[in-house]
Every structure is written in structure tokens, then in C-alpha cells.
Amino acid sequence: MKNVSVIGAGPTGLFASYLLLKEGYSVDLYDQKNKAGRKLLLAGKSGLNITNTKDLETFSAAYGNNERQMSPALTHFTPSDLRLWMKQLGIETFEGTTGLVFLVSSGSETLLSRWMESLESNSNFKFHPEHCLVNIEKGSLFLKNENQIIILKAPLVIMGMGGASYPKTGSDGKWGKFINSMDLETKPFKPMNCGFECSWSPFFKENINHSALKNIKLTFNKNSIRGEAIITPYGLEGSPIYRFSREIRDSIEQAGKASIFLDLTPDLSLTEVMDKLNNKRGKNSISNHLRKQLKLSKTKIYLLRELSKKDIFNDLNSLAQTIKNLPVILESPRPIEEAISSSGGISFKELDNFFMLKKYPGWFTAGEMVDWDAPTGGYLLQGCFSTAYMAVEGIKIFAD
Ligand SMILES: Cc1cc2nc3c(=O)[nH]c(=O)nc-3n(C[C@H](O)[C@H](O)[C@H](O)COP(=O)(O)OP(=O)(O)OC[C@H]3O[C@@H](n4cnc5c(N)ncnc54)[C@H](O)[C@@H]3O)c2cc1C
Known part of the structure; x- marks a missing residue:
């Protein structure tokens, strides 16, 4: 059985984990926080808008300059696919008057707990909270847990460490430091969907x-x-x-x-x-x-x-x-700390069509960690789910 290390337990990492387990991989999911999905929980406080019903062309256009790179991901895992997946998880959604899609139950607690239950019911899954990825060197991941450094030689990795808004949720963008030292281009973080x-x-x-x-x-x-x-x-x-x-x-x-x-x-x-x-x-x-x-x-x-x-x-x-x-x-x-999301992250020129780092074959990245942005309206979460889907498709091809 092949093992994948997933770094970041936000929607991107959680969805990648779910898909990987379904495909028969074993998954170790790491997060620097003590719980998964902190930003998702925060997002749910104001009514979680998971996607919308716009046609795919209009949907993709919301990603501005990155429409071309995001469009294939949205075509492979569409807004309808996302709603169907939620339904399979037992989470009902509804379409509001303007086509925005929300969860029927308020807040994201139920979604997150069903999601975690489904992952944890699989014996091939292990969640490692309070494990912070602090460095990557010579093909090894350095994870800090309490005062210990764990060195992982991981041939298959999906990174979904998020952007840099609301750092208290764990999305602090500090990964930028070691990613830059890996000879990978990143675009600076800027506030997006902000006052x-x-x-x-x-x-x-x-x-x-x-x-x-x-x-x-x-x-x-x-x-x-x-x-x-x-x-x-x-x-x-x-x-x-x-x-x-x-x-x-x-x-x-x-x-x-x-x-x-x-x-x-x-x-x-x-x-x-x-x-x-x-x-x-x-x-x-x-x-x-x-x-x-x-x-x-x-x-x-x-x-x-x-x-x-x-x-x-x-x-x-x-x-x-x-x-x-x-x-x-x-x-x-307003400062990035207060913004709903951030622009910036790993540049698309470092990625292939499946969000694999060209310089690090077998290592993928997805979600808000990648340099795309979008307005509110469900484009952010849909972008995370669709890019996570592509990364898992990429793993399947690469690991074959
Ligand atoms: C107030 C608010 C409301 C929002 N409402 C909506 C909405 O209604 N609809 C919508 O589409 N989007 C919404 N969003 C945006 C949405 O929550 C994000 O786009 C989404 O959570 C990004 O998912 P992600 O998995 O890529 O990153 P994140 O959710 O940021 O998760 C990244 C994870 O990586 C972990 N991590 C980071 N660095 C490390 C490291 N070095 N080592 C280990 N782990 C690490 C973090 O702890 C975190 O758990 C909202 C955001 C906010 C703040």
C-alpha cells in the first residue's frame, strides 16, 4: 500500500485525504494546530457558502488571471460534484436566491465532524495534530511536534497549508520561508476579500x-x-x-x-x-x-x-x-490578518497540470496555498476542493 503525507488539515488537505483513502492509499495528515479545519469553522460562523450554480465558464472567470489554470480543475470536480459529495457525507445544501449554495445546517461543525468521522473510520488514516512543517531539505520534511523534530522521507506529498489571512486559524503563510529556499517561486501574499x-x-x-x-x-x-x-x-x-x-x-x-x-x-x-x-x-x-x-x-x-x-x-x-x-x-x-482570503502563494509556473511541483516530482500542492484568488461567493472553497481533486488525480498517475 502506498502512503501519502498530507500537510495541512483545512478543506484542501481533508478532501485530498478523503479521496486518497477511497483510492486505497494510506494517509498521514499533519497540521500545526491541535484541531483540523480551524478556518473552515470560522468561515461557517457567517453562513458557509460552499459553491454556486453559475455555469462553468462564468465560474472560471471569477479566478481572473488564473482562469486558464483553474478551469480544468473546476471541470474535473464541478460545483455539482461538490454538492453530491456533501450529500454522500450526509450534509444537505441549498441554493439561495442568487445561486449561492449554502449548508442547510448553520455553521460548519457538523460538516467537519462528519468529515473527520469518515476519515478516522478508515484504519489507513492517521491524523497528527500539532505537527508543524518547519523545513524541507534534500527531499525530507522536517515536522516539529512539541520539542521534537520528526524527519520524514516522503515520496508522495500533498501540501495544503493555506494562505496568510486569519493566521490564528493556522493559515499563517510561514511556509513561504522554506518554500522559497527550495528554489520555488512564490508570489507575495496580499489581502483579498478585505475591507x-x-x-x-x-x-x-x-x-x-x-x-x-x-x-x-x-x-x-x-x-x-x-x-x-x-x-x-x-x-x-x-x-x-x-x-x-x-x-x-x-x-x-x-x-x-x-x-x-x-x-x-x-x-x-x-x-x-x-x-x-x-x-x-x-x-x-x-x-x-x-x-x-x-x-x-x-x-x-x-x-x-x-x-x-x-x-x-x-x-x-x-x-x-x-x-x-x-x-x-x-x-x-485592511491588514491581511482580517481578510477573508489572500492572494499570492506558490506560482503556477512551478506546477504541472495536476498541481505537482515540477522540480519535486511526487510532491503536490493545492488550495489557497497556490497563487490563485477569487471573490467570495463559494469560489474559494470550490477552488480548494477542485485543486485537491486534481492533486489526487496527479498522485494516482504518478504513483502508478
Ligand atoms: C471569516 C471567513 C469566512 C469565509 N467564508 C467563506 C465562505 O463562505 N465560502 C468560501 O468559499 N470560503 C470562505 N472562506 C475562505 C475559506 O475558508 C478558505 O478559502 C479555505 O479554508 C482554504 O482552505 P485550505 O485548506 O486551502 O487552507 P486553510 O483552511 O487555511 O488550511 C490550511 C491548514 O494548514 C495548516 N498549516 C499551515 N501551515 C502549516 C505548517 N507549516 N505545518 C503544518 N500545518 C500547517 C493550518 O493550520 C491549516 O489548518 C472564509 C474565510 C474566512 C476567514
Whole structure:
């Protein structure tokens, strides 16, 4: 029986382990933390969105510059395959109104415990918690457990050590140091699916704390998306911001700042907004007029006041235009430690089509450890599952 060492017990390593056992391999799974799937558990706290129902072409396009490399993996292990696998594990999923797929039970605890039960019921599986891969030299893995260093000569390896966001979950990206010394190119980690900072006034910071900007349309570089953003004391976050976080972050890197534009009334045309604003105001304050005529929330009105010149409220036509196209200047991304995911990792040029390291035949890598990124919407987990699937396919071919 052939043995595979899997490093990293996140979704990537756990799924690779599952598939390998099914194929008759024995698996030793190592993780530096005392429990598996710490980030997966955290992700489940806000409703785990495991994949979505977009057609494969649209799905692959979400991976931006890495669409070409990710597309074969997504074709071999599709979003439907993922849902089917979950069902086999006894985990029901459902499709939300926008095609996003979630777990029926809230949180990821049940998923993780069923997954671990299934692995641990196989006598060919062994989980080694608190084993941190600290070095790789001359074809050997150096794993630290308490004060001991264990040296493994492992011909078949799958590494799924994740990216560098939320390091407290174990995904600390420290592996970058020894991977670089293996003559492997890595791309620097950057925050992805993150919030951005803006210079709010002290008054605004104090009064608008974690308020939701519901039903807005966000435009960046002529691309728009509708959704709900959150105003925080440091700036903005939320799914429409995350959707463009890669582009906004890169734009800030180049130009020092980036402007996004918010439509506060996406269901009304500019003419309709103008008409409603021109309705008789009577004794109403301008804020009440905005609230009554346009149903603008208190948060939207505060934001409008924060970002516009005072005299705009005396000119209803300019006010209407600003409501439909409110510029917000974003100055910097929030730190990677707070980001949902990270860009960067092992460069695709080091990998073959099965995610095998060309310079280290028999050693594979998958998941967020590889230099691909994607917006939220189930693309991250699907990317981890599909690349883990490819790595296992690669092992099967290599070990044959
Ligand atoms: C708040 C939050 C919400 C999210 N929500 C979603 C969502 O709804 N949908 C979605 O698709 N994605 C979501 N994600 C992203 C998703 O959780 C990640 O993309 C996914 O967990 C990455 O899987 P992975 O196995 O590649 O890496 P990870 O889950 O990061 O796992 C890597 C594992 O490797 C271990 N490790 C690292 N270095 C070493 C080492 N040197 N030695 C030994 N072990 C090591 C770590 O301890 C860790 O257990 C969310 C993330 C966060 C933070």
C-alpha cells in the first residue's frame, strides 16, 4: 500500500485525504494546530457558502488571471460534484436566491465532524495534530511536534497549508520561508476579500459604527454590483466591496488611492430621483424630505452628508446626481490578518497540470496555498476542493 503525507488539515488537505483513502492509499495528515479545519469553522460562523450554480465558464472567470489554470480543475470536480459529495457525507445544501449554495445546517461543525468521522473510520488514516512543517531539505520534511523534530522521507506529498489571512486559524503563510529556499517561486501574499480604509470625519466615525448600507449599487472601473456594504469606523466592507477587492487593492497600489461610486437608490432612475426630490417639501427638513421621497435610510443620509459639500443640498438636481453616483475614496486595504482570503502563494509556473511541483516530482500542492484568488461567493472553497481533486488525480498517475 502506498502512503501519502498530507500537510495541512483545512478543506484542501481533508478532501485530498478523503479521496486518497477511497483510492486505497494510506494517509498521514499533519497540521500545526491541535484541531483540523480551524478556518473552515470560522468561515461557517457567517453562513458557509460552499459553491454556486453559475455555469462553468462564468465560474472560471471569477479566478481572473488564473482562469486558464483553474478551469480544468473546476471541470474535473464541478460545483455539482461538490454538492453530491456533501450529500454522500450526509450534509444537505441549498441554493439561495442568487445561486449561492449554502449548508442547510448553520455553521460548519457538523460538516467537519462528519468529515473527520469518515476519515478516522478508515484504519489507513492517521491524523497528527500539532505537527508543524518547519523545513524541507534534500527531499525530507522536517515536522516539529512539541520539542521534537520528526524527519520524514516522503515520496508522495500533498501540501495544503493555506494562505496568510486569519493566521490564528493556522493559515499563517510561514511556509513561504522554506518554500522559497527550495528554489520555488512564490508570489507575495496580499489581502483579498478585505475591507478598505477611508478618512471618515471624527463625528461620522463615532456615529456610524458598523451600520449597513442596504441595497446599493457599487461601481468600480465601469463594473457594477448590487448588494449591502457595511460602514465601519475605518472604512467600508461587505460583499460588493469584496467583489472588487483585487482590482481596488491593485489600483491603490499603483495610484495611492481608488474611487468607487455608490448608487444609493439603484431601483430608481436619475429622472425618477429628480422628480421625487422636486416634489413639494413643505416644512420638512432636507433629511426628512430624502427619507420620505426616496426612502433613504439614516445611514445613507449620514453618508451623503459626510461625503458631499454642504451647498449640494440647496441644489436638488446636483443632489439627485450625487445620490445616484456618490464617490468614495478608498485609501488602503485592511491588514491581511482580517481578510477573508489572500492572494499570492506558490506560482503556477512551478506546477504541472495536476498541481505537482515540477522540480519535486511526487510532491503536490493545492488550495489557497497556490497563487490563485477569487471573490467570495463559494469560489474559494470550490477552488480548494477542485485543486485537491486534481492533486489526487496527479498522485494516482504518478504513483502508478
Ligand atoms: C471569516 C471567513 C469566512 C469565509 N467564508 C467563506 C465562505 O463562505 N465560502 C468560501 O468559499 N470560503 C470562505 N472562506 C475562505 C475559506 O475558508 C478558505 O478559502 C479555505 O479554508 C482554504 O482552505 P485550505 O485548506 O486551502 O487552507 P486553510 O483552511 O487555511 O488550511 C490550511 C491548514 O494548514 C495548516 N498549516 C499551515 N501551515 C502549516 C505548517 N507549516 N505545518 C503544518 N500545518 C500547517 C493550518 O493550520 C491549516 O489548518 C472564509 C474565510 C474566512 C476567514
